[in-house]
Amino acid sequence: MFDIIDKAIINKLSGDISLVEEPYKKIAEELGITEREVLNRIKEFQDKEIIRRIGAILYHREVGYKWNAMVVWAVPQDSIEKTASLMCSFKEVTHCYERPTCSSWPYNIFTMIHGESKKQCESIVKQIYERVNSYDYKILYSLRELKKSSKKYF
Structure with missing residues (x-):
């Protein structure tokens, strides 16, 4: 069902995403593909309901919110x-x-x-x-x- 690139993208998205200006571009560079290919595959995963959402976790105490x-x-x-x-x-x-x-x-x-x-x-x-x-x-x-x-x- 998933090829090696699909699995790598899903793996990257299920971990910590780098805090950089273009995180999907960084993922693409790490996988040796284009940012457009990463985005297209994510869209396909969403269309097929393989991925429902991509969310961020805020560690509020670490950023000063007590x-x-x-x-x-x-x-x-x-x-x-x-x-x-x-x-x-x-x-x-x-x-x-x-x-x-x-x-x-x-x-x-x-x-x-x-x-x-x-x-x-x-x-x-x-x-x-x-x-x-x-x-x-x-x-x-x-x-x-x-x-x-x-x-x-x-």
């Missing part, structure tokens, strides 16, 4: 897209996604906010609250940073 707040919001179904877009406009929001609700958990939008202090996180939450029409929310703080890793393939 506070980490997951804010859960109860947003009416017909306002989710507009509200999530507004939430994502805040640079402090690093994740924003929808989750199913249940009778004991009405919160369907989750946002992750990183800050240098608890007060800074709460200030951002207040600004979002005022901007999105005051939906019910809860702030859940991380007590410790858990190990973050990706599955390594090939």
Whole structure:
């Protein structure tokens, strides 16, 4: 199903990607192919749903953010897209996604906010609250940073 280049690209993408201006070009150079070929194969993997997404892991404590707040919001179904877009406009929001609700958990939008202090996180939450029409929310703080890793393939 996969040739040696496919396996090498998937392997590179499942590990740490270099923090360089053109990471796909660097991968291509390491594999002895063109950047266009790397990008074409990644697109093909996505089209075939072999790769769903390529994501970054932020080690927030290492970059100076000591506070980490997951804010859960109860947003009416017909306002989710507009509200999530507004939430994502805040640079402090690093994740924003929808989750199913249940009778004991009405919160369907989750946002992750990183800050240098608890007060800074709460200030951002207040600004979002005022901007999105005051939906019910809860702030859940991380007590410790858990190990973050990706599955390594090939």
